[in-house]
Amino acid sequence: MRGITLRFAAIVVLLLLVTGGNSYAAAYKYRFVMVSHIGSNDPNMKWLTLSMAEFEKRYPDVKTEYVSTNEYSLQKFVELLRQAIATKPNGIAVPIVSSDALAPVLKGAIAQGIPVVAFNIPDPRPQGKRIPYLTYVGGDEYLAGLRLGQHALELAKAGKIPNPQRVLCAIHDAAHQGLKLRCKGMADAMKTINAQVDNLFITADPARARSIMQSYLTKNKSVNYIFAVASWSSPWAYGVAKELGRNPGVGASNGTIVITVDESPVALEGIKQGKVLETHSQGFWLQGYAPMEILYWYNNLGLWPQADFLTGPVIIDSTNVGRWVPFVRNVFGTEYDKQVTW
Amino acid sequence: METERAPLISLRNVNLWYGTVQALRDVSVDFYQGELVGLVGDNGAGKTSLVNIISGIVAPTSGEVYLDGQRITSFHPKLAIDLGVETTQQSVGLCDNLSIARNYFLGREPVRRIAGIPFIDLGKMRKEGRKAITAFGLRESVDVDGEVALLSGGERQAFKIARAVYFRSRILIMDEPTNNLSVRERERVNDLAVQLKDQSLLVIYITHDIFQIHRIADRFIILENGAKVADVPRNLMSAEDLERIIREGVGNDAGSPRSG
């Protein structure tokens, strides 16, 4: 795809500029590559590229590279990873999008002495059976759902929001295990007060998703919490609840509570406008920065963390959203306002 | 044959190439009004290629085509139909998915304007279609709104001829019209061909069946490997001779008569 080539070229040019007049070979001591599933079409890419740029500022002797594809194809991803390994970098950071497909490639790299850090998506198998990467840097999908659920229950107990009767967990991608884990976490939190959580596959198309949610909500009148496991689908959930007269938003005693995920502009602005109760952050910025830091320490001193490095979750609601907005605005720039689809 | 008459269609030095295959070689031939011409030759001799040019389906690679003395420069079935050329081929001419009435007028649907908007005149299409069913001897049980897939082979040919007559065509090309027909149906189709000639249409009749065409045609044009090898009136050649030339090729019969 042309967009990614351009962006890749831009990054290369940027790196050349950063390294200044020095000769290319002598410009750095280490070179780390992040092979990512987050392509240029995903605005979240900036969390990673910006934090890596920040890392380079701090460590001028390290060169970082970000490679990704906009094609959601496992085959393509493995190909990218192979290419990155062939350049013999001093370290690789990679999401374990499929432990089966990535294991042989990564084991080969580790055998060659290239240290690997998993980020964003871990190998779900237990330690010892999983791919022998140094550590995992990122969030925990289950914990995200659990904490969001627990926080909502605390607020309900304090009488600030209605008690959950029944919860809809709206999933846009039925094949995505991480999304189901978020729902599972929410379900486990809700179990403590015996509130049922229904997983509903709403598909990714907005019109169809709205139609499916409307069918479900029309029948299930006791549902008063909607957990949208992608922040871009939270305005759809809100819109459907509003049309059905279910009083979505924070404040009404008989209203419907909308909960979503990620520190994205649409989630933050939803909270500011009182339409969304809460969202979470998995420290996305750190997921770009920390793997580089770990690879640096490992290369320099042979040091690495002996447990997984969870970068979240932290809950964002009306009490702390004000602190997050400027930070996120800084990452997204002018894109921030465009993404607010309320 | 009165050679003084101006030909209705005239091909001059026509060549046709399909890629690297030459389908027609320097063919020059005239056709006259009120004639039934048998176009004969072995498979791949170029019979269908020749009529495809006349019916506008393909354009000649080189050479000239005249209709009524006017040079034809662009080739499209629609233009040919507008000039009065009708083709009936065994496998072509009827859309199985459409009703008889719709097929009858396909490409020339009558239009009735309602508030200025042109709607096709289904009433007229059905009325005329029904007339054709009766006049051209199709079974009386045939439904003008039924799909043509229900027609027998002979009925299909008769129906196509009926259509040519209705639209006052001047030239009717019949490409193997009697293949797969019963003896009785074959007779019926050949009778129709002769009747059309008598109504002063030009009928170009392609067939493999030499004895059949010899009984009804006024003249034969024999093609071989894309070239015209003979052009003879019926009275100058017996069916047996005709059959022999096609079977053995013209090289073995240098003395065959030619008309010009």
Place this chain on the structure above:
Amino acid sequence: MRAPAVGIQHVTRPLTRFRKRPDAAIVLGTILVFLVFGAVDPESWFQFFTMINITRYAAILGLLAIGQTIVILSREIDLSVGSVYGIVAIAFIASEPTLGVPLSLLAALMLAAAIGLLNALLVLRGGISSMIATLGALFFYRGIIYVTTGGTVMRFSQGARAHWLTQAFGGQWLRLDNAFLWFMLIAVLASLVLYHSRFGNHLLAVGGDETTALARGVTVVRTKTIAFVACSLLAGLSGIVTIAQNPQTHVTLGMQLELESIAAAVIGGTQLGGGRGTVLGSVLGTFFLTAVRSEMITLGAPPSWYTAFVGIALLLGATINTVMARRSGA
């Protein structure tokens, strides 16, 4: 020879005639489904919101299905409609701040027509099968959506939402969505064009037997080009209607709608072999799919089941239609 006879009018019984219709099965199927759901689950089935929900999604899918039907009738297929739906809607949003609602609407529809024209060119001049050409278009336009939007679709401004033209597509009239009224209007128009215009007769002929259509003087290339353009325009209109109704959207806009539009047409009795099918069938196929999915959700079917259901309905519909066509001798 042209005997002025009054032909003996052959009388076909209405029932036989109905059975011969390509959409006979879906007419019965839809009636059955509505009756059964009404009986099984009267409490939620007869709710106003259930009906609004079904008609709203049916309007969006139905516009696509009508376009798809036109292309399938011409013996081609258009796999790009979902992406066209998305890119046209997003072009409408993206150009509105600079062009204003009327002009951006026009520009978006022109984009739709241009895409249809390009599809037609690839298929008819380029000689690529429509399956491949429009599959390429599906990926290409989705890719363009990603690249141009950077993954997020900007919002449709408040002023634009209130504009009378936006309301004409996205508003309501007598508690009915305008989108649904547009859908009904276009269904009637498309039926008239298909069965009562010269173009329609030519389209059916081209789909049924292209060689014959050509030999009868039908301009095949032009006819198919119009079919592709009409299909793209309807897909674009559907996208615009969606945005006018619900301005919150995403780059996933229209994903897999191409498959649902084909499913709706096929369940409605449109034969992929071309030349046979009706707009009514596709409209009912749309209602059938939408209603059954909605009812499956309200009855609490497992969340991923309706994807499988679309497949089952498609196979079942195609089988029933084929069997009925064979038995009626069509």
